[in-house]
Amino acid sequence: MEPLSPAFGLRYLLPEIALLAVAVFSMFVHIFCRKRGHRWAGYVALAGLALVAFFLVLSPASSVPLFSGHLVADSFSRFFKFVFLVAGGLATVLSFRFFDVEGAEPGEVYYLMPLTIIGMMVAVSSLDLVSTYVSFELFAIPSYILAGIFKKDGRSAEAGIKYFFLGTLSSAVMLLGMALVFGLTGETHYPAILQGLAGANAHVALMGMILFFVGLFFKAAMVPFHMWAPDVYEGAPTPLVVFLSTAPKAAVFAILIRLLAGLFGRFEAQWSLVLQAVSLLSMFWGNIAALVQDNVKRLMAYSSIAHAGYLAIGLAAWGETARLAVLFYVFVYVFMNAAAFGLILLIRKGPGFGEDVSDLRGLAGRSPLAAGCILVLLLSLTGIPPTAGFMGKYFLFAAAVEKGMVLLAAAGALNSVISLFYYFRIGRAIFMEQESGGVRVEPSAPVWAVLGVSALVLLLLGILPFLLTNLASAARMTTG
Amino acid sequence: MTVLGIPILTLVVFLPLAGVLALLFVPSRRGREIKLIANFITGLEFLATLLILRGFNPASGDMQLIERADWIKAFNVQYLLGIDGISLLLVLLTSLLMFLATLSSWEAVRERLKEYYIFLLILEVGMIGVFVSLDFILFYAFWEVMLVPMYFLIGIWGGERRLYAAIKFFLYTLFGSVMMLVAILVLYYQYHTFDLLAMLESGAVLPLALQSWVFLAFFLGFAIKVPMFPFHTWLPDAHVEAPTAGSVILAGVLLKMGAYGFVRFSLPLFPDASRKFVPLLIILALISIVYGALVSLMQKDMKKLIAYSSVSHMGFVMVGLFTFSPLAIKGAVLQMINHGISTGALFLIVGVVYERRHTRLIADFGGLSARMPAYAAVFLIMSMSSIGLPGLNGFIGEFMILMGTWAVNWVWAAIAATGIILGAGYMLWLYQRIMFGRLENPANLSLKDLTAREFATFLPLLVLAFWIGVFPKPFLNIIDKPVEKVVRIVNPGYFEKAR
Numbered sequence: 001m002e003p004l005s006p007a008f009g010l011r012y013l014l015p016e017i018a019l020l021a022v023a024v025f026s027m028f029v030h031i032f033c034r035k036r037g038h039r040w041a042g043y044v045a046l047a048g049l050a051l052v053a054f055f056l057v058l059s060p061a062s063s064v065p066l067f068s069g070h071l072v073a074d075s076f077s078r079f080f081k082f083v084f085l086v087a088g089g090l091a092t093v094l095s096f097r098f099f100d101v102e103g104a105e106p107g108e109v110y111y112l113m114p115l116t117i118i119g120m121m122v123a124v125s126s127l128d129l130v131s132t133y134v135s136f137e138l139f140a141i142p143s144y145i146l147a148g149i150f151k152k153d154g155r156s157a158e159a160g161i162k163y164f165f166l167g168t169l170s171s172a173v174m175l176l177g178m179a180l181v182f183g184l185t186g187e188t189h190y191p192a193i194l195q196g197l198a199g200a201n202a203h204v205a206l207m208g209m210i211l212f213f214v215g216l217f218f219k220a221a222m223v224p225f226h227m228w229a230p231d232v233y234e235g236a237p238t239p240l241v242v243f244l245s246t247a248p249k250a251a252v253f254a255i256l257i258r259l260l261a262g263l264f265g266r267f268e269a270q271w272s273l274v275l276q277a278v279s280l281l282s283m284f285w286g287n288i289a290a291l292v293q294d295n296v297k298r299l300m301a302y303s304s305i306a307h308a309g310y311l312a313i314g315l316a317a318w319g320e321t322a323r324l325a326v327l328f329y330v331f332v333y334v335f336m337n338a339a340a341f342g343l344i345l346l347i348r349k350g351p352g353f354g355e356d357v358s359d360l361r362g363l364a365g366r367s368p369l370a371a372g373c374i375l376v377l378l379l380s381l382t383g384i385p386p387t388a389g390f391m392g393k394y395f396l397f398a399a400a401v402e403k404g405m406v407l408l409a410a411a412g413a414l415n416s417v418i419s420l421f422y423y424f425r426i427g428r429a430i431f432m433e434q435e436s437g438g439v440r441v442e443p444s445a446p447v448w449a450v451l452g453v454s455a456l457v458l459l460l461l462g463i464l465p466f467l468l469t470n471l472a473s474a475a476r477m478t479t480g
Numbered sequence: 481m482t483v484l485g486i487p488i489l490t491l492v493v494f495l496p497l498a499g500v501l502a503l504l505f506v507p508s509r510r511g512r513e514i515k516l517i518a519n520f521i522t523g524l525e526f527l528a529t530l531l532i533l534r535g536f537n538p539a540s541g542d543m544q545l546i547e548r549a550d551w552i553k554a555f556n557v558q559y560l561l562g563i564d565g566i567s568l569l570l571v572l573l574t575s576l577l578m579f580l581a582t583l584s585s586w587e588a589v590r591e592r593l594k595e596y597y598i599f600l601l602i603l604e605v606g607m608i609g610v611f612v613s614l615d616f617i618l619f620y621a622f623w624e625v626m627l628v629p630m631y632f633l634i635g636i637w638g639g640e641r642r643l644y645a646a647i648k649f650f651l652y653t654l655f656g657s658v659m660m661l662v663a664i665l666v667l668y669y670q671y672h673t674f675d676l677l678a679m680l681e682s683g684a685v686l687p688l689a690l691q692s693w694v695f696l697a698f699f700l701g702f703a704i705k706v707p708m709f710p711f712h713t714w715l716p717d718a719h720v721e722a723p724t725a726g727s728v729i730l731a732g733v734l735l736k737m738g739a740y741g742f743v744r745f746s747l748p749l750f751p752d753a754s755r756k757f758v759p760l761l762i763i764l765a766l767i768s769i770v771y772g773a774l775v776s777l778m779q780k781d782m783k784k785l786i787a788y789s790s791v792s793h794m795g796f797v798m799v800g801l802f803t804f805s806p807l808a809i810k811g812a813v814l815q816m817i818n819h820g821i822s823t824g825a826l827f828l829i830v831g832v833v834y835e836r837r838h839t840r841l842i843a844d845f846g847g848l849s850a851r852m853p854a855y856a857a858v859f860l861i862m863s864m865s866s867i868g869l870p871g872l873n874g875f876i877g878e879f880m881i882l883m884g885t886w887a888v889n890w891v892w893a894a895i896a897a898t899g900i901i902l903g904a905g906y907m908l909w910l911y912q913r914i915m916f917g918r919l920e921n922p923a924n925l926s927l928k929d930l931t932a933r934e935f936a937t938f939l940p941l942l943v944l945a946f947w948i949g950v951f952p953k954p955f956l957n958i959i960d961k962p963v964e965k966v967v968r969i970v971n972p973g974y975f976e977k978a979r
Contacts, residue, residue, distance in 0.1 A: 324554060364595070368508075375628075384628065384654075385621035391552075394617070394661070398555065401665040409665065413658035420654055424631075424647060432635045432643060469554040 009066030012073035022048025038107030076477035094239030159235030174215025180208030233301035275316035282309030325395030339454035362435030388461035481535030541961030645721035656704035663697030695753035705738030719787035724831030732824035768795030773902035804971035808884025815877030847919035873948035
């Protein structure tokens with residue numbers, strides 16, 4: 001295909017460029033605005049995210065590869081970009097509340113998040129090893145900083161360091177995988193690699209594929225590369241966990257999908273097996289380990305490992321049905337995590353927040369509205385109708401059954417039952433147990449907004465799922 | 481058929497939601513208003529379900545009043561409602577018991593009224609939805625929606641071990657239903673539709689091996705609900721800990737859903753597998769009958785006794801269903817209704833003394849008939865109905881089941897019949913210990929007889945018990961054709977022999 005002129009491609013990169021401008025502007029506001037500069041930086045970033053999301057929806061999608069085939073702005077990537085912006089927006093709103101209580105407000109957060117999002121946006125558009133790796137690091141590095149942004153808080157610092165060391169290690173492993181693939185084919189462009197792998201040594205190619213996947217599995221916190229997640233989620237500032245537990249995961253799944261459908265299309269039998277194994281491990285390990293957690297953030301960390309496992313069912317059974325299922329679930333998952341971590345920001349204990357399950361006792365009596373929102377959330381996390389979580393799981397299981405993986409679907413279903421037990425420990429604390437002393441519930445407008453919107457979305461998509469399935473099934477992917 | 485421009489089945493499914501919305505806007509301290517609204521809505525709902533009869537043709541065995549619309553187009557899921565004689569009876573039973581359960585809660589529930597009635601009304605949406613939905617995903621959605629309010633009813637307003645009982649109930653029943661979900665998906669990729677009617681009309685017969693797996697997955701979901709031995713262990717806990725209204729709904733309606741599932745889905749869709757698994761089902765059902773009855777005999781807690789008696793009675797229903805004879809299946813369906821009436825009433829009866837004395841231990845009572853004559857009379861009639869005394873409803877159902885079963889296999893019938901004898905034993909002994917003898921416990925001296933509200937709660941059940949016992953024809957007519965339709969699929973040989 002005749003390469004298009006760079007100027008043509010730039011049109012489709014406008015969302016990324018605009019977001020960069022937002023980040024820079026927010027940084028200047030942070031530095032130069034004398035009065036409450038950090039907070040104004042946050043407002044600017046939030047407005048910028050909303051604006052970019054708005055234009056992203058309006059902007060045309062193109063199935064034509066841009067920049068000599070490095071990037072493509074297809075409707076598939078646009079869907080994911082929208083998801084990142086939503087996750088960033090929700091996390092920003094929650095940050096307002098969090099930093100109000102903490103007393104310190106690192107304004108950097110507000111422009112580091114857009115920078116991270118730019119990395120992810122490029123990563124999901126990328127059709128080339130080089131641009132994939134560069135953009136992958138582009139979103140990885142700011143996310144290490146985000147996790148460790150509270151330097152003085154030991155837990156946050158530990159989270160940042162841990163995330164950084166393990167993250168760079170896994171990036172290196174991924175790079176090794178890429179090197180093997182490149183060495184076999186001499187190509188960095190996905191479609192060209194697909195061609196090149198035809199006659200290549202299958203063992204080396206598979207080794208490359210698996211090493212490549214390891215880096216991605218790490219970022220998505222999938223077993224056996226999940227060890228960092230509970231510590232990082234527990235230590236990092238709560239609103240940033242909303243972002244770190246959803247957006248990178250979504251990005252990884254988008255990258256994986258591009259690899260499965262494009263680069264490694266030849267090895268469907270093998271990658272399907274790998275993903276089935278990772279899915280089973282993640283679901284069972286995540287859910288079983290979550291059973292014994294008392295800290296809500298840790299509990300949600302293990303729950304997010306399990307959810308990565310559910311999502312991997314969709315990848316293992318990749319196809320038309322699975323595409324719809326994965327996109328649906330990724331979108332819904334953002335709101336589930338936003339609500340779950342948002343809940344913690346309502347509960348005050350001493351100078352900080354009440355993060356234990358026992359701190360939620362008697363919430364139904366103190367704040368019936370919050371309890372109602374959380375009930376919707378818990379049902380959705382478990383996968384019980386009429387919530388979006390049920391619809392998402394049903395689509396995922398359907399995709400598995402369609403491909404004949406009935407046992408995988410049954411394992412997923414069984415895991416829903418296991419997860420019921422710990423999600424409804426939260427439900428039990430909120431609705432059935434007596435209040436314990438020393439805990440206050442503080443109304444907070446940002447948290448209410450996030451909780452309310454999330455509960456509404458989860459309920460609405462559970463009753464009228466076609467609002468999203470239509471969008472998801474319209475999201476076409478270009479493989480190159 | 482529409483009422484106020486809304487199709488009737490949609491109306492009866494979602495009418496309770498209107499009550500939920502109304503309750504959301506009532507401040508929680510206005511207890512009286514909350515109770516009035518809830519009772520009004522469940523009463524209205526009962527009247528609405530009676531309206532179905534106007535548009536219903538009892539002479540037809542087909543699904544009627546069908547409502548169809550696309551729900552999730554990408555997955556071929558429809559909003560598909562319809563009703564036949566079997567589901568009509570169950571819908572009527574549900575709305576009646578719901579109304580009575582709400583009425584009985586007037587004094588019994590004193591805290592967190594608003595949440596209580598909201599959960600009750602959501603429960604009603606789920607239950608009615610299960611009985612009228614014909615699309616598998618829609619059915620499944622209602623089936624699970626129902627679990628949540630029941631979990632909270634047990635867990636918040638239940639007895640001492642409520643937390644344990646609530647999560648046990650939730651885990652058990654969810655486990656059964658998720659396996660059913662996987663089986664539903666397998667079915668979808670065979671028939672390429674979730675529409676039960678289309679599946680049956682397609683005439684496609686699945687290979688026996690596949691049928692067996694799917695049958696077993698459905699079996700798990702339904703058998704846990706029924707509950708059949710050895711899946712029954714959640715039931716005594718849930719029943720004992722649940723508040724009175726919860727027990728009434730559990731015994732009266734929720735248990736019926738398992739049996740309903742067999743007759744509506746398993747038998748017609750997997751006829752070959754159903755025949756193949758007859759020995760398994762019958763053996764488990766017979767064990768349930770005898771085991772349930774024996775365990776009932778030695779209970780010290782009234783609620784537990786009635787809970788185990790449910791295991792025994794539902795075993796009867798299952799034997800009736802799996803003989804595949806029209807007579808026994810009709811008896812089984814009727815017995816589902818009868819059990820709802822008599823056991824629902826018995827739980828209400830226990831609730832009456834529990835409310836006054838806050839104990840359910842049989843040993844705490846004795847000689848109550850002297851203080852509470854009206855109560856004793858109601859209790860007597862309902863025990864007799866549960867035992868199956870001729871002239872009352874229980875007799876008709878059990879007799880039909882035994883007749884039908886005897887024709888197929890006399891050994892099954894003989895074993896099942898012991899359940900009736902044991903049943904008479906535990907019920908009469910219970911009655912004797914509570915009602916007769918000397919009124920010794922001083923705490924019982926000041927017991928008050930039934931109030932007018934309580935008596936009003938029992939009246940419809942008493943009327944039905946006598947009505948079905950003396951003149952069951954209208955009820956049997958309604959289920960005649962639908963049952964025949966099921967038998968034609970699962971046991972076509974029956975009608976050939978008859979000719």
